[in-house]
Amino acid sequence: MxxxxxxxWWKLLAIFLLCYTVVGGLLFAVPRLNILNETIRNLYYHVPMWFGMIILFTVSLVYSILYLYRGKLSDDLMAVETANVGLLLGVLGLLTGMIWANYTWGSPWNGDPKQNMSAIALLIYFAYSILRASIPDPTKRARISAVYNIFAFFSMIPLLFVVPRLTDSLHPSNGGNNGFVVYDLDNQMRLVFYPAVMGFTLLGLWISSLRIRLRLIFDPNYNHSSL
Amino acid sequence: MLWNSLLWILWQTSNTPEMADALRQSGKIYVVVAVILVIFAGIIFYLFRIENQLKKYERHSQHLN
Known part of the structure; x- marks a missing residue:
């Protein structure tokens, strides 16, 4: 690992994809829609934050399960650092969402179910960091937080993908709101959106890999474990 | 013919949601793209500096093991 x-090579791929996201995201044609106008381009930057967060949390989940399975402390390190960067992307997603909401929905916080539930999901993951900080013994911390991480992931999934669909939501394709189907199906936008998701995810993995390698050398809890 | 197409463009822009067409036509959007790319390049440059420093430490710690 x-x-x-x-x-x-994968870092260069991330750079290429993100440059493409900046250029294509600002220059390519987008659907002309009321209310959204040019802010529809936020789809290339705000939404990939959440996709990236979920992918990083998934990687974190995998390593937590691996830790419980084989007990290698380096797996715990992988889990915590991917979760940290996932949390960073989630906070950025929340902040950018508030800016966008202020413009299109009239206020930064509308009590929209998806907004509320994603805030709760982030709090659950913040608790993961706090839980870790409260356990001094490295192996005990690794085991308990791995179990917690699995619960955190499987409570995030319904919070983000089930609850908002049960009620009315301002977010597109949630509840009774189907107003954004136009851009949900826009192939021109997919051409930038999916590379953006990949680019931001790879950037997140890059940043977490830097911290993992750093701690493998300098953190006394991990520097005798091998990946 | 020319007049007709001009009228059609006018009709189209007045009946569709407002977009930053002028910003694109004048080419000033490229200024924004350039600025973002320069900032991004700076961040990436810095990430690679961290990367290289880390590689040095990694080589060093391999010698010790």
């Missing part, structure tokens, strides 16, 4: 983290 360290070998892959040291390789640069």
């Amino acid at each position: 360290v070998k892959l983290m040291q390789q640069s």
Whole structure:
């Protein structure tokens, strides 16, 4: 795993995809819609934050399960650092969403179910960091937080993907709101959106890999474990 | 013919949601793209500096093990 983290091809791919996201996201044609107008381009930057967060949390989940399975402390390190960057992307998603909501929905916080539930999901993941900080013994911390991380992931999924669909939501394709189907189906936008998701996710993985490698060398809890 | 197409463009822009067409036509949008790309390049440059420093430490710690 360290070998892959040291390789640069996927970092160059991230740079290429993100440059493409900036250029294509600002220059390519987008659907002309009321209320949204040019802010529809936020789809290329705000939504990939959440996709990236979910992908990083999924990686974190996998390593937590792996830790419980084989008990390697380096798996715990992978889990915590991917969760940290996932949390960063989630906070950025929340902040950018508030800016966008202020413009299109009239106020930064509308009590929209998806907004509320994503805030709760982030709080659950903040509790993961707090839980870890409260346990000094590294192996006990790794085991307890791995179990917690699995619960955190499986409570995030219904909070983000089930609850908002049960009621009315301002978010597109949730509840009674189908007003954004136009851009949900816009192929021109997919051409930028999916590379953006990949680019931001790879950037997140890059940042977490830097912290993982750093702690493998300097953190006394991990520097004798191998990946 | 020319007049007709001009009228059609006028009709189209007045009946569709407002977009930053002028910003695109004048080419000033490229200024924004350039600024974002320069900032992004700076961040990436810095990430690679961290990367290289880390590689040095990794080589060093391999010698010790």
